[in-house]
Amino acid sequence: MQDWWNAFMPYPDVDVGHASTGPLSGLRLAVKDLFDVAGYPTSAGNAAVLAASGIKTATAPLVQALLDAGAFFAGKTNTDELAYSLIGGNVHFGMPRNPRDPDLIPGGSSSGSAVAVAAGLADLGLGTDTSGSIRLPAAINGLIGWRPTHGSLDNRALRPLAPSFDVPGFMTSSLEPMAAVMSAVGMPATNDRPISILIPEDIFETIDGVIADEMIASLRSSAMPIRKINSIASFSLADLAVAFTTILQKEAWESNKTLFEQSPDAIAPDIAARLRAGSRLDDEAMREADRIAALFSREVNRLLCENMVVALPTLAMNPPRRYAGPDSFAAFRSACIKLLCLSGLSGCPQLAFPIVSRAGNVSLSLVGARSADRMLVNVARRLSTCLKEQMPF
Template sequence: MQDRWNAFMPYPDADVGFAATGPLSGLRLAVKDLFDVAGYPTAAGNAALLAASGIKTSTAPLVQTLVDAGARFIGKTNTDELAYSLIGGNIHFGMPINPRDPNLIPGGSSSGSAVAVAAGLADIGLGTDTSGSVRLPAAVNGLIGWRPTHGSLDNRGLRPLAPSFDVPGVMTSSLETMASVMSAVGMPAANDRPSSILIPENAFEAIDKDAADKMIACLRSAAIPVRGARTICSFSLDELALAFITILQREAWESNRQLFESSPQVFAPDIAARLLSGSRLNEEEVREARRIREHFSTEIDRLFREDVVIALPTLAMTPPRRDTSPESFAAFRSACIKILCLSGLSGCPQLAFPIANCAGNVSLSFFGARSVDKTLVNVVKRLL
């Protein structure tokens, strides 16, 4: 396979068997290099971890489930270092190239898996999503991106970043393929449609007005009642983002503390800085962040008892160019986390999808109650 997009890690091929028949038969599977696959190392985007990895002798159960359903493994894909970014860059292995617009970032951290699908090299891109690492690159590359209900998919054989937020996730170019993947991994059956779609005004006010108008017009075509609300909870988006980042940084530090304290020089400067931020948080800050998460989750559960799905813009601003400044990357990341953090804090699923016939990166998301992952697909079918 010729990979001019730098989507895949340059590992020698190893034989990974797959079922001759099954619901995913004929589909090509690209796997983020955070999952163990027998016959391959696992680098997690870091050269020191690659050197220490060795060749794995077992395959992550979720990957095994997909190949047992007939998907054909075609390689491990590039990722931001430690999966700790939303940009798609990596000083060790390079930034994948966005097939839709080579001047823009590919988004991360599941950058290689997104690019592989967008470039037509794979049908299923398996990634991970902690703070948006499936949903954001899906949006940037014009794909469908699924962040599942937290804990619904097997995460053994997957290197953690922030375990209370980490989930495996999937990107595809078609809704039919996404529905097939959900069935293959055992997601429960869904209702055909919710009672209504809720539009939180504060989330849509954060984005470009023209894009927001297009999204809302699209939502009104779904033949499902649409209603607005000023917000979906008692906390502001800024408060929720701060709580999310606080917990993320503390857990990321705990996941990587041993390697950092023994070899701090093996990390990119921006990754090292974020890890150090996590190490410096005091316990009161972390307790307050967890309190906010608990209250937010309770409020969201109460809202979802009304049988609604929440519509959200996937991106808070236009993706930056790949050659822009670190400050621009940071501003993009910070803006997007204010919306992307809602699914992580609540543990609820989110499905991102591009709006047809809209130029640029116009991506909507549906955010729903735990275990209604398939319902989100049904709602999107009414729009596409």
């Protein structure tokens, strides 16, 4: 297989068995290099971790479940270093190239899995999502991206970043394989009761006004019950982002403390700086962040308990070019975290999917109650069908 996109890690091919039949038969699986796969090392996007890894003798249970369902292993994919970025770059193994627009970043940290699917090299992109590492690259590469209900999928033999937020998840090029993989990994079926889609005004106010207006108009034309609300919780998006980042940085430091202390020069400067920031956080900051996270989670659970779904833009701004400077990357990351942190703090599932608009291809997201993952696919399917029928171009 020719990988012009730098989606896959350059490991020698190893025969990874899979079931000859099953619900995922015929689908190629790209696995982020955070999951153990027998016969391969696990690098987590870091050369020192790769050197210490050795060849794994067992496969992560989630990966094995996909293989047992008939998926064919296509390879292990590139990732941002330690899965600790949203850009898609990696000083050790290079930045994958965005097949949709090679001048733009691919997004991360599940960059290789996203690029593999977008380039047609895989059908299922297995990644992880802590602060948006599936949803953001899915949006940039024009894919479906699913961040599952926190704790719903097996995360054994998966290198952690921030366990309070880490979840395995998937990217696909259409809704059909996403529905199939949700079923294969045991997500509970959902009923078809009527739902209402909530549009939080404070969130849509954070993005370009023309795109926001068109998104809302598209939702209203979908023949589904739509209701505007001021916000989804009593906290500002800025306060939620601070609480999220505080917990993320503290847990990322704890997950990588040993590596940092043993091999500080083996970590890219920007990643090392974020790890150091996490090491300096005090107990008072953590208590306040945990308090906000707990209250927000309860507020969202109350909001969504009656079969409601929240619609929101996946990204807060257009992605930067791959050769942009650190300031552009930091501004993009900071803006997007305000929207991407909502699922992490609440533990709720989120599904990102592309819609066609006059502004081009943009990504819309749906957030549902815990364990309502498959309902989000049903709603996305209905919305996509309605929007295609409504668009005059």
